[in-house]
Amino acid sequence: MKKVKAIVLRAAGINCDMETEDALELAGAEAQRVHINRIIEDKSALNKCQILVFPGGFSYGDDVAAGKILANQVVHHLYEPVQKFIDAGKLVLGICNGFQVLVKAGILPGDGQSGGQDTVTITYNDSGKFEDRWVYLVPQTEKCVFIEAGRQIYLPIAHAEGKVVTKDEAALETLKSEGYVAFKYADENGEEGPYPVNPNGSVDSIAGLTDTTGRILGLMPHPERHVRTTQHPHWTRLKDRTDGDGMTIFNNAVKYVKENL
Amino acid sequence: MRQWRFEVFNRSGFSDVHGNSILEEIKEFGISSVEAVQSAKVFLIEADFDDDFAQRVGKELLSDPVCEEYYIGRSGPPAGLAKATLIEVHLKSGVTDPVAESVMAALTDMGMEAGNVRTARKYVLLGDIIQRQTDTIAKKILSNDVIETVIVGSEAEPPSPHLxxxxxxxxxxxxxxxxxxxxxxxxxxxxxxxxxxxxxxxxxxxxxxxxxxxxxxxxxxxxxxxxxxxxxxxxxSVDMSIDGKEIHFDNLLKDTIFKATKQLNKSWCISVFVDNAGVVEFDKDTAVCFKVETHNRPSALDPYGGAATGIGGVIRDPMGTGMGARPIANTDIFCFGPPDKKLEDIPKGVLHPRRIMKGVVAGVRDYGNRMGIPTVNGAIYFDERYLGNPLVYCGNIGIMDKNKCFxxxxxxxxxxxxxxxxxxxxxxxxxxxxxxxxxxxxxxxxxxxxxxxxxxxxxxxxxxxxxxxxxxxxxxxxxxxxxxxxxxxxxxxxxxxxxxxxxxxxxxxxxxxxxxxxxxxxxxxxxxxxxxxxxxxxxxxxxxxxxxxxxxxxxxxxxxxxxxxxxxxxxxxxxxxxxxxPKYSRKAVWNTPELTEPSITEKDNYNEELLQILSSYNVASKEWVIRQYDHEVQGSSVVKPLTGVKNDGPSDATVIRPRFDSDKGLAISCGMNPMYGDIDPYWMALAGIDEAIRNLICVGGRADRIALLDNFSWANCTKPETFGALVRASQACHDGSIAFDSPFVSGKDSLNNEFSCEDGTQISIPSTLLISAISIVDDVNKCVTMDTKRSPNLLFVVGETKNELGGSHYYKINGQLGANVPKVDIEKAPKIAKKICAAIEQGLIVSCHDCSEGGLAVSLAEMAFAGGLGIEADLRGLPKSKDCTRVDAQLFSESNSRYIVEVEPENYDAFAKLMLNAPFGQIGKVTAENTLTVKAEDGKKVIEQDLDSLKQAWQKPLAW
Known part of the structure; x- marks a missing residue:
């Protein structure tokens, strides 16, 4: 059986690396938390893994804007190795702050080419404050390898800057027509709605984005925080105690690598 | 080097969230002349780069290409808007500027070294604003004079600090x-x-x-x-007179709190009262340590910075305990003046309680969230006497290898x-x-x-x-x-x-x-x-x-x-x-105050009182605060601070599962009720201990592995009467610790919490003892929450309801203090706790909630609206003392050591057998209706209220 290897990227202020490593291991991957300085020193480090995760946290304190400083670092120091990684058909996952980094570094959305399209960004929640609450997510694509098409999942968000906005209507149309929208926020019945169903005011209730290949996924909610039943916010009411919904993202990634890489 | 100035604005069409929230605050202040607020970020960068590079810095680093635009230099007021006031807020020299540090690092990533970076905030206020309003807005809303300098208009920014x-x-x-x-x-x-x-x-x-x-x-x-x-x-050393009876302590702490810990001599206590935090065993390989600190004074001056460094400081306590622990949870408990206090009633030198609260919450939020430590437990208490001295308790729990505790x-x-x-x-x-x-x-x-x-x-x-x-x-x-x-x-x-x-x-x-x-x-x-x-x-x-x-x-x-x-x-x-x-000897005096019970006319219906208590600030939902804290980072949460069918009911305690490879958990809670201290600090302290322990028990914490922390916040203890109150509370800590077989493992005090107003009047805080508690949960899969689960499950009250309305919320809404403060029966209370613990362990209880502030009625309401299922209760089944005959006392008495539990009908026998010899009675059942009804002993309905109104009453006051 092929061993699936994943790197969880650490940097100053990243703080969801341990539970992300745990989730990957639960899915059967061999995960390692690696500081960005080690990859800048030895860019071949990425060659050894098939999944690269930008985890949640407050990289560099979210100074200037969420994910901005780390994105700047990725653009100036890791542009080529990350590009090579993507071109090799491998998987990139950005969660919360990691999603912000992927967007601000220009890796998402789009055709998998770094360099920034300057059409989509993630900014302050309409509520103006950080919020930790649970949301339902409805998949919008069938081609993203991380996502089980048609399966609604329940995950927590925890962010102050999670509102996806586009430069203009045309940019939003492109996101939709090109299939870049990975997840939308919805209520229990799968219907879109105002706050708190859409917790941050994202345009079109967008919660996550993918690229043309479907091998890059970025999302604001935290799948690594719902990998066990007891993480469900009212698990004591549930009769059926199975794995947390977040496992689907990690399981699908590991399965894809096993079957395709 | 050249000084570059960048201003970053929101692009039109994208909402200026920061500016809008400032506008909202200005309106809250009663200033209506401001029509709009635009906010901008200002960066002052000393560097040798050229115009082209400056454009790159503005475009690639400092602004967002989609929703922001940048301006190099100083922009004037928006064209065509004559009535615009420009205000800039700069940090005073020497004040830490984290954003500046990050920008320096990012410039290095871009291949350019800057000599110095500073940041500021710029506000453009639109409207016909008079000078006095500008000053108020600048000083009371936009800046804090302690750390910031305000520049109005287009004057030059403060010079770069070259000391x-x-x-x-x-x-x-x-x-x-x-x-x-x-x-x-x-x-x-x-x-x-x-x-x-x-x-x-x-x-x-x-x-x-x-x-x-x-x-x-x-x-x-x-x-x-x-x-x-x-x-x-x-x-x-203390010479204490209690109602004229003399007692001597050689060393107050050693003769009370330490003494109990020493006498209990638990093998699972690894290091107590010696290191930065108290250390207890978690499992065979690991230990956990817990410390709670106060950061009251700094938070009074700069609520945001004071609270942030409060949590930042207490996190370093476990990090500096033994050979260093990894922080796994934060706690925070605050005491503020009433948030609806009129601005003109605020003494000089004091910030408005609402501003203090917002700042404190933001400070804990920003520091705790950025550290990646879940803030899981807390409480907020309001009282007039915290106006000059808000209290900010911050706690942190860490985990460490058992062989690295020294x-x-x-x-x-x-x-x-x-x-x-x-x-x-x-x-x-x-x-x-x-x-x-x-x-x-x-x-x-x-x-x-x-x-x-x-x-x-x-x-x-x-x-x-x-x-x-x-x-x-x-x-x-x-x-x-x-x-x-x-x-x-x-x-x-x-x-x-x-x-x-x-x-x-x-x-x-x-x-x-x-x-x-x-x-x-x-x-x-x-x-x-x-x-x-x-x-x-x-x-x-x-x-x-x-x-x-x-x-x-x-x-x-x-x-x-x-x-x-x-x-x-x-x-x-x-x-x-x-x-x-030098060693001190002090005098302390406690004279039991002569208080009487008020005479309040009994009523046929208590819906109004129940709604009023649910809406009182101390009882009301703290969801606005809790959601701003990341309480789930580290992936450890099991019982979250909010629970129930809509994730919005008040959990008694929180449970985390700190190791990925084990189902063992840690339950965390607190207990505090300063109002009882106005009657007798001894019973206040015991009530705090009983409450903290009840909360742990309710979620499934073990009764035999409870560790306690004390945090005394008191007024000026050179006054014998004030110190006497502290001695009373210390004695209670000793007695409670022994009775519950639960040692204190760490503690801290903050004394002299008094404020001298300009006119010479003193505001002293009420004697405030915070009890924090942790316990072990053997298997987190057995944890229980407080929300009603299913109709027609049975509801029982375990523990006796007594005629103890002294210091209660019921008396408070009637403008009374009373005399009958809730006491703790230290013989019975630990036995009841053990029985509930055993019933949860055996899977006989599906929901459990304690009775505390607001008494039985409030607890029933909370259980019902959290679960979205009604309750039919009958006070005939309530276990009560002989003197507890009045309906209002039965509904609202805050007697300690009481639990409401929900039991499935098929478990009735097993549960009843386990409760034998404990005061318990069936008071009703869970229903599928959307109503809480309570019948008095004479069969009349004294409470009948739909769950939506109950929940709304509870949620509204602090839903800011």
């Missing part, structure tokens, strides 16, 4: 020839907060030495001997300071927190406020964990109150230490040796390292860009030697520094 380098000048503060008045005057003039006896003791020491002390020597003594550091009041510094070890640089911030924090606040303190003690940078602390934590795993250091402690003076002083207490102060890395030039030694700059830890490990450990720190500097070594001569550029500036005996503080 003169410091030239050594050794300063002596002569003391040998002073008379008593002179000693007192010296202590006052230098803000030493040392009293006459202490000054005389120091004078004698220097007379014997035959020389005068240097400034840094006296400052070290003042820090080390401060109330904040040595707790001289709680350790003093430090071992040795002579010859190198002293390394790790983490943040040292600046003037926080100088005199320890002594400052030991005195009383006056309306002038804001101006005098602004330097005592520290500004934190959580990312510096997080980076430091990341590398310290690696260094600990590699076994590269011998001891670690945090730089808290007293700075290096305390940390090096304490670690070298039994060894002796030499420090070269010029080696300490500084944020900016110009600090003298004394400031370096006592600065309370944040995010610093001190470690002791064997010489052969220095290189290896610094390599780890360097690998993640964390500053570490060798500043001295531990010797063996038990002397503290401080040098600056090779010249000695201090030489003191460690013994005198640590054990020289």
């Amino acid at each position: 003169k380098p410091y030239e050594l000048q050794i300063v002596h503060w002569p003391i040998r020839d002073l008379d008593d008045d002179g000693l007192v005057a010296l202590s006052k003039e230098k803000d030493l907060f040392l009293n006459l006896v202490e000054m005389q003791t120091i004078q004698k020491y220097y007379r014997e030495l035959g020389r005068e002390p240097t400034d840094v020597e006296l400052e070290s003594l003042a820090q080390t001997w401060s109330e904040h550091c040595v707790h001289k009041t709680l350790k003093s 430090k071992n510094p040795q002579s010859g070890n190198i002293i390394i300071v790790v983490g943040g640089k040292t600046g003037r911030d926080g100088i005199h924090g320890a002594t400052f927190s030991s005195g009383e606040i006056t309306h002038e303190y804001e101006a005098i003690f602004s330097h005592a406020v520290q500004i934190g940078n959580p990312i510096t602390e997080k980076k430091m934590l990341d590398v310290l964990i690696q260094a600990n795993e590699a076994g590269l250091y011998e001891a670690i402690t945090d730089c808290g109150a007293g700075g290096l003076s305390s940390s090096v002083g304490e670690m070298g207490q039994n060894l002796g230490a030499e420090v070269d102060l010029e080696k300490v890395p500084l944020k900016y030039g110009g600090l003298n040796y004394n400031e370096i030694w006592i600065s309370e700059a944040q995010e610093r830890m001190v470690i002791a390292v064997k010489p052969e490990n220095v290189q290896a450990i610094q390599k780890i720190f360097d690998s993640e860009n964390v500053e570490s500097t060798v500043i001295g070594k531990f010797t063996g001569d038990k002397k503290l030697i401080l040098r600056y550029n090779a010249r000695q500036v201090a030489e003191m005996d460690m013994d005198f520094l640590h054990d020289g503080v």
Whole structure:
């Protein structure tokens, strides 16, 4: 059986690396938390893994804007190795702050080419404050390898800057027509709605984005925080105690690598 | 170098969230002339780059390409808008500016080194605003004078701080020839907060030495001997008179709280009352440690910065316990003045409670969330008397290997300071927190406020964990109150230490040796390292860009030697520094107040009272606060602070599962009720202990593995009556600890919480004892929450309801205090707790909620609306004392040791068997209706209310 290897990227202020490593291991991957300085020193480090995760946290304190400083670092120091990684058909996952980094570094959305399209960004929640609450997510694509098409999942968000906005209507149309929208926020019945169903005011209730290949996924909610039943916010009411919904993202990634890489 | 100025605005069409929230606050202040607020970020960058590069910086780094635009230089008011007022808020020089540090680093990533970066905020206020309003907005909403400077209009920004380098000048503060008045005057003039006896003791020491002390020597003594550091009041000998009966304590703490812990002598207590946090066993390999601190004074002056550094500081306690723990949870408990207090009723020198609360919550939020530590448990309490002295309790729990719970510094070890640089911030924090606040303190003690940078602390934590795993250091402690003076002083207490102060890395030039030694700059830890490990450990720190500097070594001569550029500036005996503080004897008095029970007419229906209590600030939902804290980071949460079918009911306690590889959990709770202290602080303390323990039991915590923490916040304890209240509470801590078989493992006190108004009136806080508690959960899959689960499950009350409305919310809404304060039956209470614990362990209980503030009626309402299922209750089934005959007492009495439990009908027999010999009774059942009904003993419905109105009443007051 092929061993699936994943790197969880650490940097100053990243703080969801341990539970992300745990989730990957639960899915059967061999995960390692690696500081960005080690990859800048030895860019071949990425060659050894098939999944690269930008985890949640407050990289560099979210100074200037969420994910901005780390994105700047990725653009100036890791542009080529990350590009090579993507071109090799491998998987990139950005969660919360990691999603912000992927967007601000220009890796998402789009055709998998770094360099920034300057059409989509993630900014302050309409509520103006950080919020930790649970949301339902409805998949919008069938081609993203991380996502089980048609399966609604329940995950927590925890962010102050999670509102996806586009430069203009045309940019939003492109996101939709090109299939870049990975997840939308919805209520229990799968219907879109105002706050708190859409917790941050994202345009079109967008919660996550993918690229043309479907091998890059970025999302604001935290799948690594719902990998066990007891993480469900009212698990004591549930009769059926199975794995947390977040496992689907990690399981699908590991399965894809096993079957395709 | 050229100074570049960048302004970053929101692009039109994208909402200016920050500007909008400022506008909302301006309106809350009653100013209606402002029509709109535009906010902008300002960056002042000193660098040698050209115009092209500046454009790149503006475009690629400082602004968002989609929703923002940048302007190089100073933009004028928006065209066509004559009525615009420009206000800029800059940080005062020396105040930590984390964003500036990040921009510096990012510029380096872009290939350009900047000489200096500063940031500011710019606001454009639109509307016909008069001068007075501009001042109010600038001072009360946009800035805090303690740390920020306001510039109105288009004046130049403050000059970049280029401080003169410091030239050594050794300063002596002569003391040998002073008379008593002179000693007192010296202590006052230098803000030493040392009293006459202490000054005389120091004078004698220097007379014997035959020389005068240097400034840094006296400052070290003042820090080390401060109330904040040595707790001289709680350790003093006490002559206490209780209603005329005399009692003597040789050492109050040792004779009460410590005594109980010592007597209980639990094998699972690993290290108690000695290290930065109390350490108890978690499982066979690991231990957890818990510490709760107060950060009251700094939070009164700068709520955001004070609370942020409060949580930042207490996180470093577990990080500096034993060989260092990894923080796994934060707790926060606040006391504020009423948030709806009129602005004109706020004394001078005091911020409005609402502003304090918003700032404090934001401070804890931003620091805790950035550290990646879930903030899981807390409480907020409102009372008029917290107006001048808000209380901010911050707690942190850490996890560590069981074999790394003790430090071992040795002579010859190198002293390394790790983490943040040292600046003037926080100088005199320890002594400052030991005195009383006056309306002038804001101006005098602004330097005592520290500004934190959580990312510096997080980076430091990341590398310290690696260094600990590699076994590269011998001891670690945090730089808290007293700075290096305390940390090096304490670690070298039994060894002796030499420090070269010029080696300490500084944020900016110009600090003298004394400031370096006592600065309370944040995010610093001190470690002791064997010489052969220095290189290896610094390599780890360097690998993640964390500053570490060798500043001295531990010797063996038990002397503290401080040098600056090779010249000695201090030489003191460690013994005198640590054990020289004179012992105190104090008088304490407690006279039971003569209080009476009010006469309130009984009513046929109590819907209104129930809604009113649910809407009182102390009982109302704290969801607005809780959601701003990341309570799920680290993936450990099992019972979250909010629970129920809509995730919005109030959990009794939280449970985390700190290890990925084990289902063992940790339950965390607190208990506090200052109102009972107005009647008797003894019963207040016992109620706090009982409440904290009840909360743990309700979620499935073990009754035999409870560890307690005490945090006393009191008024001026030199007043015998005030101190008497503290002694009463300490006695209760002893009695409660023994009765519940639950040792105290750590504690802290904050005394002198009084505020002197300009007109001379004093506002003293109510005696406020916070009890924090943790326990082990053997299997988190068995945890229980408080929300009703299914109809038609049965509801029982376990524990007796007594005629104890004294200090209750029911009396409060009737404008009364009463006399019958809830007592704790220390024989029965622990037995009831054990029975509930056993029933949960056996899976017989599906929901469990304690009765506390607001009594039975409030608890039933909370269970019902959290579960979205109705309750039919009948007071005939309520176990009650003979004198508890009135319906209002049965509904709202706050008697301790009571639990409401939901049991499935098929488990009735097993449950009843287990409860044998405990006061328990079936009071009703869960229904599928959307209503709470309570019938009195005569069969009449005394409460009948739909769950939506109950929930709305509870949610609305603090849904800001």
